[in-house]
Each structure stands twice: as structure tokens, then as C-alpha cells.
Amino acid sequence: MDLQPTDDQLALIEMVTGFASDRFPIDVVRSFGEPNGFDRDRWTELAALGTFGLALSEGEGGVGLDFIDAVLVHEALGSALVPGPLLAATLSAGLVDGVLDGSVLPAIVDIPHDGPIIVEHFRSSDVLLMVDDDGVRVAPSAHAVGIDVVHSTDPTSPVSILESVPAGDLIGGPELAVAWRQRGSLLASAQLSGNSTGSTNLAVAYAKEREQFGRPIGSFQGLKHLLADSWIRTEIARSSVWAAGVMIDESDVGSVDRAVSGARLTAARAATENAKTCVQVHGGMGFTWEVDAHLFLKRAWVLETVFGSVDEAAEIVARLYAAD
Amino acid sequence: MHLRDSESDAQFRSEVREWLRGAVASLPEPPATEDWPGRRTFDAHWQGLLFEAGYAGINWPSEHGGRGATPTEHLIFLEESAAAKAPDVGIGFVGQMHAGPTIIAEGTEAQKSHHLRGILTGDHAWCQGFSEPGSGSDLASLRTRAFRDGDDYVISGQKIWTSHAMAADYCEMLVRTDPNELKHKGISWLIMPMNLPGIDVRPLVTVHGSTEFAELFLDEVRVPVSNLIGEENDGWRVANVTLSFERGTGFVGELLDTTSVFRDLIALARSTKRNGATVWDVDGIRHEFGILGADLDALWAFTKRNVSQGARGGMVMGSGSGFKVAFATTQHRLGDLAIRVLDRASLSLDDVDGKPTGELVHSKLHAFAISLGGGTTQIQQNIIAERVLGLPRER
Ligand SMILES: Cc1cc2nc3c(=O)[nH]c(=O)nc-3n(C[C@H](O)[C@H](O)[C@H](O)COP(=O)(O)OP(=O)(O)OC[C@H]3O[C@@H](n4cnc5c(N)ncnc54)[C@H](O)[C@@H]3O)c2cc1C
Numbered sequence: 001m002d003l004q005p006t007d008d009q010l011a012l013i014e015m016v017t018g019f020a021s022d023r024f025p026i027d028v029v030r031s032f033g034e035p036n037g038f039d040r041d042r043w044t045e046l047a048a049l050g051t052f053g054l055a056l057s058e059g060e061g062g063v064g065l066d067f068i069d070a071v072l073v074h075e076a077l078g079s080a081l082v083p084g085p086l087l088a089a090t091l092s093a094g095l096v097d098g099v100l101d102g103s104v105l106p107a108i109v110d111i112p113h114d115g116p117i118i119v120e121h122f123r124s125s126d127v128l129l130m131v132d133d134d135g136v137r138v139a140p141s142a143h144a145v146g147i148d149v150v151h152s153t154d155p156t157s158p159v160s161i162l163e164s165v166p167a168g169d170l171i172g173g174p175e176l177a178v179a180w181r182q183r184g185s186l187l188a189s190a191q192l193s194g195n196s197t198g199s200t201n202l203a204v205a206y207a208k209e210r211e212q213f214g215r216p217i218g219s220f221q222g223l224k225h226l227l228a229d230s231w232i233r234t235e236i237a238r239s240s241v242w243a244a245g246v247m248i249d250e251s252d253v254g255s256v257d258r259a260v261s262g263a264r265l266t267a268a269r270a271a272t273e274n275a276k277t278c279v280q281v282h283g284g285m286g287f288t289w290e291v292d293a294h295l296f297l298k299r300a301w302v303l304e305t306v307f308g309s310v311d312e313a314a315e316i317v318a319r320l321y322a323a324d
Numbered sequence: 325m326h327l328r329d330s331e332s333d334a335q336f337r338s339e340v341r342e343w344l345r346g347a348v349a350s351l352p353e354p355p356a357t358e359d360w361p362g363r364r365t366f367d368a369h370w371q372g373l374l375f376e377a378g379y380a381g382i383n384w385p386s387e388h389g390g391r392g393a394t395p396t397e398h399l400i401f402l403e404e405s406a407a408a409k410a411p412d413v414g415i416g417f418v419g420q421m422h423a424g425p426t427i428i429a430e431g432t433e434a435q436k437s438h439h440l441r442g443i444l445t446g447d448h449a450w451c452q453g454f455s456e457p458g459s460g461s462d463l464a465s466l467r468t469r470a471f472r473d474g475d476d477y478v479i480s481g482q483k484i485w486t487s488h489a490m491a492a493d494y495c496e497m498l499v500r501t502d503p504n505e506l507k508h509k510g511i512s513w514l515i516m517p518m519n520l521p522g523i524d525v526r527p528l529v530t531v532h533g534s535t536e537f538a539e540l541f542l543d544e545v546r547v548p549v550s551n552l553i554g555e556e557n558d559g560w561r562v563a564n565v566t567l568s569f570e571r572g573t574g575f576v577g578e579l580l581d582t583t584s585v586f587r588d589l590i591a592l593a594r595s596t597k598r599n600g601a602t603v604w605d606v607d608g609i610r611h612e613f614g615i616l617g618a619d620l621d622a623l624w625a626f627t628k629r630n631v632s633q634g635a636r637g638g639m640v641m642g643s644g645s646g647f648k649v650a651f652a653t654t655q656h657r658l659g660d661l662a663i664r665v666l667d668r669a670s671l672s673l674d675d676v677d678g679k680p681t682g683e684l685v686h687s688k689l690h691a692f693a694i695s696l697g698g699g700t701t702q703i704q705q706n707i708i709a710e711r712v713l714g715l716p717r718e719r
Contacts, residue, residue, distance in 0.1 A: 003625065004325070187514070208714070216716050228705035232650050240621060240622035242624050245325075322590050
């Protein structure tokens, strides 16, 4: 048993974190949300790092690492709010040509039983990946009819509403759908866990610098305790995210479904609560568009719906505990 | 990163499991909560079995009579003990987790040979006399005085919330040896035998209605100077030394107990009828079970992270504080859920319809022991804010 990152994994995290702060600083992240703002060159650079092929074998053009390594990388990307269809690319890199090197941009949707079909990054995408109980299908995005939403809740995750989905080509049956939902859910939770770190760091930095009553606001215990709680929520979230990631690689050590749903619950809570704290700590500036706090909150709202809501996750954990 | 046991860990696990099966089966019925002599005997007997089998002081260095197990083996041992429903450390807590390691680190050869074996065999039980009525969170303000008089220290003052004082042979004491020094300076760490004249132990009734802890009234108690651990006036540092031994296993037993209460509560919810269905069929209750299940799994994963880090030497800054706060929150929430599941059956501490109401209400109250004892939640939040996040001190 060893549930702390190895030296190699720490180096990987550091590399991705460095790349993100270098190539995806927050103004670049913001520009992705503008009309035609999706910067394909930067996306290709991200792909060139091997980001989407971490857990693919070298024979498939991947890096030959484990799924947990993809989880760690998604966490690092989430903390920097790196935009784009990160998990769609990671899931499909071995199955859809061009995704691995970034030349083909996928969008993904878990087709809902009812209600609108809302897809992130559809307007920039080349292919649409469609998941339902029968399997996974792929179609050129041009075959789908969608209306781009003018004002997306998360400005850096532009969404479109599809009027219909194309038939597309089947790339895998029900088992692939199950695997994608499980892995996709965990990759979203990993981004949520990272998101919770990002907003905490932002809030802590502001609390050290902003002064009121002649001293830094971070010296007030009311804020200290809010921020300590943020830190704790992150540690809890990343514990369950990491454990679930390792369990996907070592599926005999426990219930993967329970772990993945548990990770969604702790990571969604950490991301949404920590981002709220981040806004609160920034005071009136936190209510402005200019301060990045709201971007963490809004991205968290997007991610917590991806491949399962928190309510579904709670139901799954409860039922699996009861069945155990 | 891995969750699987290594080959040697798997081997260790099966040995431990095998041994526990036989040892637990051989145990007599556990005594009643208030039967202190009975508890003392029971816990000492179990400790004696551990000692004979080579599992006593599992994480202590072998040159001091321990097993010298790795943090991971220690975790496995605790996990298997919980699965086998083996007794927990009980009255041996302070000796094994605190006084013993402190003596190993700071004691003289004479002190080591006099005390360590008794802790390992279960013959000696210890308690901790740190807190005072005026000094809890602000422990360094403590005032219990120890004057030097020839070869003795003469101790007068009062200690409070001293767990298991009713059954202890020794007390690890923090006393003020220099009244002119404020706070951390001027404090010493002393071994106080509990049978000395001048010690009055008065049971303090807890919210459970039991006497788990006590007040100690000390009136000119004469403790030999040879019972000083470390240097005079260096007791604050000595008291903190044991923290550096922490390898993430501190709350494992408690966490596993809580998880077993959680599972029992699921079974109870499923078997309790309400409004023509079961309590489990109430969506809001099942939702809460889901969240708590996720939190317990997360705390277990957090424990494994901390133990993994401990195995590499040292702990991640703040991880002990963070774990304790999160665990206390989960405990409180589980207690609230237990009351919702029991509904009006919770009004009786005596079992109702075969439901363990008393046990569940007790475990709800026990959440306060986690959020108060050993540094309150607020103190842990201060520690995280200042030492981990680097926020400026208030004053
Ligand atoms: C079950 C149990 C077992 C115990 N066993 C032992 C034992 O064996 N030996 C022993 O020596 N002691 C023991 N204790 C004592 C325990 O360590 C103290 O109760 C604890 O440190 C808190 O101190 P206090 O009770 O004086 O509370 P106080 O320090 O008076 O605190 C009261 C409230 O004020 C808050 N507060 C205090 N200071 C601050 C601050 N700086 N910032 C924010 N909030 C603050 C606290 O969080 C708390 O909510 C035990 C306690 C319990 C509950």
C-alpha cells in the first residue's frame, strides 16, 4: 500500500503545473470562452505533452502509465482551470484518430433520458462522442444540429444545446459505456479536487495581502477558520479521488463504483464550497467579473454534473454500502 | 501508487488474522463500563496476550521491547483487529501511545528499564495529567506547582479531565517548576506514581453518565527528582516529542469503530419500519447515508495517505489536525443521522425493541470527545491556518 505520489508522479504533476502556468495563464483561460476563442495551437501543445495518452500503452502511441497518473494530471489541470474537453480527449484518445495529438477536438455527451442535451465545447469540436446505455458512438460534429448558447454559465466552458443527435458509428458497446462513465466521472472529480486547491490558493494569497483595520484580513480568525476548512475539504477530496484512481488500476481492492461516486461527493463539495469561500474572502472584489474567484465556482458547477450528479452519487454509495 | 498489500504485508496480514481469531475467541466477557477493576484486569489480560505473541508495542523500536513494525504493518494490525472485533487499547492508551514513546525518546536508561516493560505487558496503566481547570487550549499557562525539596519535587495543584485516572498506576504530569517563567518556559515533565500520599482522585461524570475521566487534587505530593524526564524546565519540548512519532495511525481504531457503527446503522435503518415502509426507504435518510459513506471512505483513504507518508518518514504538515477536524465533523453528522433513524426510540438509553439505542446515543455524544479532546476543532483550525496556509497570527 502506498497512497502518496511517487517521485515520478510528483515530477509529472510539477511538469504539468509548470506548463499550465506558462501556457494557460488565467487571461488565456478566459479568452477560450470568447467567440472563436478556442486556441487550437495551445490545445495541440497540451496534447504534445502526452496529456491524453498517459494511460495508453506505448504501442498505442501513449505514455504507458496508469490511470492514476491521468487522474493526477487532471487534478493539476483543474487547479489551473485549463479549459477544453480534457476528459473527452483522455477517454477517446485510443479510439478516435487525431484526438491523441490534438488535431481532432472531441466533445462528449452522456445522452440524458429526458431534458435538454447540453454539450460543453461543442461549437469548437470536430467530433461528437455520445454515451448511452448501449455503448459509445462517434459522429462528425457537423452532423449534429446544435444551437450555441450565447451566455454560458461558466464563461470558459461554452455550451451548445443539441436539437438532435446523429446516429454516428458505434465504437464500443455497453461495457465501454460503463467504463467511460466510471472513468469520465473520476476525471471530472479529479478536476474538481484540483479546482478546490486553485480557489484556496487564490483566497489565501488575497487574505495575506488585503488589509483592513490596519492588518491583513488573513489575521482575522473568522477568515482563518473558513480557509482552514477549505484546506481540509481539499485533503479529503483528493484522498478519495486518489484512492478511486488507484482502484481503477487495481480493481480487486474494493468497490470501484463506490469509490468513484464517493470521490464525486467529496470533490464536488470541496470545489463548490472552497470557491464560495474564495468569493467571500475577496469581499466586494469577489463579486466582480475581473477577479477570478467566480471562474472557479462556475467551472465547479459544470464539472459536478459530468457523468453523474451528487445526488446520484450519494444514492450509489448508500446502496453499495448496504449491499456490502 | 498502490492499494494492494505487498507480498510481505499480505503475509503479515494473514499471520495477524490467524492469531487474532484464536486470541479473541479465548477472551472472557468484557466487564461493565463502571467496573474499573474489571476493566483494568480485562485490558491488562489482552495486553498480556499481545505481549506474549510479540504484538505489544507494535510500532515501538525493537531495542525497547517493541515489534518495530512498519507504519503499514501497524495499519494492517489495527485493521485486522477491528475486523476480528478485538479489544481496543483501552486503559493502555496513554502508556502505549504517549508516555512509553516519550520515555523511549527522552528517558534515562534507569527510567526505560523501570517503565517500558510494564507498559508493554499491560501490568502498568498510565494517565495524562496535562490539562488544568484554567489551562485547556492554553495549556502552557498551567499552574500546578512543583517545588524542589532535596531529592523530591513537592507538587500542589489541580488537574482535570484526566482520562482513566481511576485505574492508572502512573500519571505523566506537566508541572510548573519555575514560577517566574511564563508559558512554555518553566514547565517540567514528571512521572507521578498514583499511589502517593496527597493525591485525591475524584471521578468527574461525563455526558455519558460514566466516570471515564477524573479530577486530580494534589496536595504536597512528593515525587522523587529521578522521575523527571528530560531537563528541568524543558517539559514543553518533551511533551511535544511524541508528536514527532506520529505516523498517521493515531485515529485508526476510532475510525474503524465509527465505520462499524455506520454499518450497524444501515442495518437498523433497513429493518426499522416507518409509515408502511422502512426508514431506509426515506430518500433524505439514504442520501445522508451516501454522504457519510463517502466521507468515511475518504477518511480511510486520508489515513492511508498519512501512513504512506509516515512510512517515508515524517508527516505532511497539518495532516493530523486536518484529519481530526474532518473526522469530528463526520462523527457529529453520523450521530445526528443515528438520532433520525431511531426517532423517538432515542429517548431511551435502554434498548428498545432490541435496537441498540443506548450505544448509538453514546456514539453521538462521543463525537464531542473528538472535537474537544486533544486540541479542539478551533485550535486545529488555527494550526492549519497559521502553520500550513501561513496566515498571520492574530496578535
Ligand atoms: C473526552 C476527553 C478526554 C480528555 N482527556 C484528557 C486527559 O486524559 N488528560 C488531559 O490532560 N486532558 C484531557 N482532556 C482535556 C482536553 O485536552 C481539553 O478539554 C481541551 O484541550 C480543551 O480545553 P478546555 O476544555 O479548557 O476548553 P477551552 O480551552 O476553555 O475552550 C473552550 C472553547 O473555546 C475555544 N477556544 C479556546 N481557545 C481558542 C482560540 N485560541 N481560538 C479559537 N477558539 C478557542 C475552544 O475551541 C472551545 O470551543 C480531555 C477532554 C475530553 C473532552
